[in-house]
Amino acid sequence: MSATIDLLHDLITEVRTESFTAEIAIGSAAICGSVIAGSVVAQRWRPHAGTSEQFGWRLARMVAAAMAFAVLSVQVSLSGWLTAADAPMLHWPADHRSSGWTRTARIVTEVSGLPVTALLGLSAGLILWRRHSPGAAAMLLGCVAAAAVAGPLGALVVGRAAPPVIPESSYSFPSEHVTTTTALVGAVLVAFGAGGSRGRLRTAITAVGASAVGLVGAAQLYLGEHWLTDVVGGVLLGSLIVLTGSTIRQRSIQPALPGDSPITVLPVASPPSA
Known part of the structure; x- marks a missing residue:
């Protein structure tokens, strides 16, 4: 032993x-x-x-x-x-910043913050509820809430110091903005059935969602508020949350399909009467 x-x-x-x-x-x-x-x-x-x-x-x-x-x-x-690659990706934007792009990046960062993300999640959940899809609404809201908790918790566990532009007491891995945005976008795509779309429509919808996440990550890098691996970690964590939420929901509502093994219920014989 x-x-x-x-x-x-x-x-x-x-x-x-x-x-x-x-x-x-x-x-x-x-x-x-x-x-x-x-x-x-x-x-x-x-x-x-x-x-x-x-x-x-x-x-x-x-x-x-x-x-x-x-x-x-x-x-x-x-x-x-x-x-x-973290240090080079942090220094390159600092050498090429302009007032216009900096203003745009700050707007993107504000819009992708937790208050706006939570509001968008609640709005999407309300739409799903009115469409008589309470399960999808619960999955979406659960993913956003889990991302809001998991991001700060992961930062405390890893304890990675933020780039110099951020106060020394802050931790940066994973990026909370990217985590919540990934969870929101992914949950919206799943809840509204983007995966069930076909061909070019599905590709276009997925591309728009991925572009939104990429825009938030690029803004974080451009402002020097996160390392590159912080952004990648946020994408991975947000994706994991969506995968978990969608799998639990799908498992709970999906009926048996022909590929499943049937379950045979044997009758129970009643005891003989006296």
Whole structure:
């Protein structure tokens, strides 16, 4: 038993020691990306699969997103290889700022703050409620609320110092603006059925949502309020929250499909009468 404990301790120590090397970072990113892409392709390839199989692919994406966020968090906390681009990405906008673009970036930052995000989430939830979709409304509001809590909590756990333009007492990983925006946009796309759209319409809707998230992240970088990995962490955390919320909702409402194994209910014989 002690040998097993020592082995686990050595393994954890090795992972922590090697977690900021390029090999571990690239390998983990490749695995997570492959699982997410593979599960999406498989689900598209078998649209009429049973609920158990569909749930399995959704669960695989959740685990991959969680793993990616965990690896990035460790990298950030240990100033690992993935943080190498943070300093250049912070300094380049500082050397190319203009008053007009700075004003625009500040407007984007204000609009993507928690008060506006919460108001937009409540408005979308009200629309869904009036459309007799209380489950979708609850999922959307739950994702926004979870993002509002998870962002600051993650910042406290990782404890990464913010860039110099931010007060020293502030933590920056993950970006709370990007986390809540990603959660809101993703939950809106799921709740209003963008995934059920076809062809160019689905692509266009997804592109608009991704552009909104990218705009918020770019504004944070341009103003020097976050490191690059803070923005990436916000996207990963927000996506994980949406994946979790949509999977729970889908599992609770989706009927059995032909691919599922039927459950046979055996009759119970009544005791013989005296």
